[in-house]
Amino acid sequence: MPAKHDINKVGVESSDFPILCETCLGPNPYVRMSKQEFGSECKICNRPYTVFRWNPGNGARFKKTEICTTCSKIKGVCQTCLLDLEFGLPVQVRDAALGRKNQAPTSDINKQFYIQNLEKQMADSPDGMSFDSEVANKSGREMLKNLARTDPYYKRNRPHICSFFVKGECKRGGECPFRHEIPEENGMQKQNLVDRYYGRNDPVAKKILREQAESKGMKAPEDKTVTTLLFLGLPTCTEAEIRSSLAGACPWVKPTDVRSLTIVEASHCAFVNFTQRSMAERSAEALSAQSGIEVSGKRAKVVWGRSRPQKGKAAASAGASSSVAATAEASGSS
Numbered sequence: 001m002p003a004k005h006d007i008n009k010v011g012v013e014s015s016d017f018p019i020l021c022e023t024c025l026g027p028n029p030y031v032r033m034s035k036q037e038f039g040s041e042c043k044i045c046n047r048p049y050t051v052f053r054w055n056p057g058n059g060a061r062f063k064k065t066e067i068c069t070t071c072s073k074i075k076g077v078c079q080t081c082l083l084d085l086e087f088g089l090p091v092q093v094r095d096a097a098l099g100r101k102n103q104a105p106t107s108d109i110n111k112q113f114y115i116q117n118l119e120k121q122m123a124d125s126p127d128g129m130s131f132d133s134e135v136a137n138k139s140g141r142e143m144l145k146n147l148a149r150t151d152p153y154y155k156r157n158r159p160h161i162c163s164f165f166v167k168g169e170c171k172r173g174g175e176c177p178f179r180h181e182i183p184e185e186n187g188m189q190k191q192n193l194v195d196r197y198y199g200r201n202d203p204v205a206k207k208i209l210r211e212q213a214e215s216k217g218m219k220a221p222e223d224k225t226v227t228t229l230l231f232l233g234l235p236t237c238t239e240a241e242i243r244s245s246l247a248g249a250c251p252w253v254k255p256t257d258v259r260s261l262t263i264v265e266a267s268h269c270a271f272v273n274f275t276q277r278s279m280a281e282r283s284a285e286a287l288s289a290q291s292g293i294e295v296s297g298k299r300a301k302v303v304w305g306r307s308r309p310q311k312g313k314a315a316a317s318a319g320a321s322s323s324v325a326a327t328a329e330a331s332g333s334s
């Protein structure tokens, strides 16, 4: 019987069983699989791996493993859909919520080195896994549990949409093995397998993160010059403590990404002004997923700063002092 979901059980027999999520496996736990040793190159590490193929159920398309078991264990993802095994969510969503940096090798040589390094780590770890979501922060895990699908989502196993039908050219009618439907514009089409694996530039993940932030009142301001986040309800703390908390929660933020950090002790808040809007957005989404930020043992609320009052173009290059003045009203509403 092919192994389900529980990656720890599968770890030892990785060459005999694929590591799959329940959805990809399908409803029948006794599904028959074909196995082809060194059948294909792993789409992540480019090494030959054992390819499994199976039919996950009535009306489903045939599925196969796309990446090797090593790459699957490194990220804790399904070998076929590349979604996180525990929550069924994209890596980019999981890593934002857990405050994990998405490390990715940049060249082929780095790639080999990266994989070998992680393989060594896995050999040393008791369960043979490299990925461990347990070490992550609790509120991020809560958010993931809320977002996660609790049941397998078999609709995902349906045949692909017929590309001829979309162009109005399919002549196969009812015989056509593909779906005759107009695709929804949901970002799926623009997804790239390698990016999804490393948790970067994933439009589907971006949408999930944006929606959860908006549902918590963290909608990014229309005014793109706003690059400031406010931390509210802070204990007495130093700039260094806030910076270190931020580095822990959003490990992708480099010290130089924060243009200024101003603490207003009287109102227990701090203004964190980012050099780039994209970095402010990414941090806002992650901190929203993590339900705020813990500074010196206390969880602070995170909200967006407001637009500066119209002062012409000079506003865009305004430094810390004017951003405090402009956003002081925002802190008043806390």
Ligand SMILES: [Zn+2]
Pocket: 042, 043, 044, 045, 046, 047, 067, 068, 069, 070, 071, 072
């Ligand atoms: Zn691989």
Ligand SMILES: [Zn+2]
Pocket: 020, 021, 022, 023, 024, 025, 078, 079, 080, 081, 082, 083
């Ligand atoms: Zn899957």
Ligand SMILES: [Zn+2]
Pocket: 162, 163, 164, 165, 170, 171, 172, 173, 176, 177, 178, 179, 180
């Ligand atoms: Zn067709």
